[in-house]
Amino acid sequence: MKFQDVISINDFGKEEIEYVLKTAERLENELNEQKILQYAKGKVLATLFFEPSTRTRLSFESAMHRLGGSVIGFAEASSTSVKKGESLMDTIRTVEKYADVIVIRHPREGAARLAAEVAEVPVINAGDGANQHPTQTLLDLYTIKKEFGRINGLKIALLGDLKYGRTVHSLAKALSYYNVKLYFIAPQGLEMPRHIIEEISDKVEITETSDLESVIPEVDVLYATRIQKERFPDPAEYNKIKGSYRIDLKILNGAKETLKIMHPLPRVDEISYEVDKTPYSAYFQQVWSGVPVRMALLSIVLGVVE
């Protein structure tokens, strides 16, 4: 299987997802045997980050280095010709002369799709405004699969701001390809949008609730996300909500022993630091998953793996 670009999780069927996860697993195993692979030797990745990011950019760069390739790019638009008024299309047409693959993060929705249409080299979307961040979804799935050896049969809760969080929207859609039970836990006003529920409700069983505590004993995966203060007109309301969605040792009292807690990070105070050292914590494992998954995606679009 080969695909040219990675723009939206909506372009992925289950077969493509499984292919990425399998390739990531294979590369991770090879990486465990030797620190640097040679699949991308002589290839150059350009990382164009028009918006700052820590994890996504560094893990793409780490992935390319571990594939034996090299990396050029910028981490913010202010040091580039964009500041002089250069269009995105011209930036892409320029950069593709220097690189074999482009990874782009851009504040405007649709920027990655446009870049992919302009560029002759493959383009990977590392986040386009509030729209898509497909590599995050793939690494989330990979983490679940690594932790449990499977995705099918699991009970998975998505917690926090489910209305505005693009991560949870894409993840919910991707999980609907599997035989899972989903729990959407959100404060009033930040529930999962209807259109997403309608799209997936005939494929998976969904429970919606605002009560975290009652769901904790049931689930295998608790995927927490940040609730942003600015979503609440009343700061008092925010403080109330924040407290009831905080994951600490007390609330985890009734949890299954095998529960795994995930978070796309950065966290603010959704997960207490005391949870980090427990076997529940999978969020730093999730950070590592970004490397093999992005290695897989880079290798696939470059056409250097079978």
Add this chain to the structure above:
Amino acid sequence: MKELKVSAINKGTVIDHIPSGKGLKVLEILNLPKDSTILVAINVKSRKLGKKDIIKVEGKILSEDEVNKIALIAPTATVNIIDKWEVVDKKKVEVPDEIVGIIKCANPNCITNYEEVKPKFKVISKKPLKLKCHYCERTMEEGMVVKNLL
């Protein structure tokens, strides 16, 4: 009352069966040259629609894009191409599966509102009209579509 005969121009296009009240909007979105000879009939009696609007444009054959534009706000319209006083071609307007370059994306943060690129939409439902932006993936419903015609 006798029905208006649609072929009463020598050469050009007659847009018939426009829902009553939409005629002026159709005219506006067609954005025809200022010196065009145009006849607009409003609230004409119609067997099919009860009342309808009709537009006759002298000397101009509408392109596919222009016909598509009409489909978005007047889905019942028929387009008659007239030559030498006769109807030589008659097409029913239909919302296409893909719409390119005739509507702008309603999402103010969509890249198509900042770059020299034709906005492109996939039609996900024709009735009621619902479009999805090919770039930013946001959906637009009928009311927004009419407001964002280019």
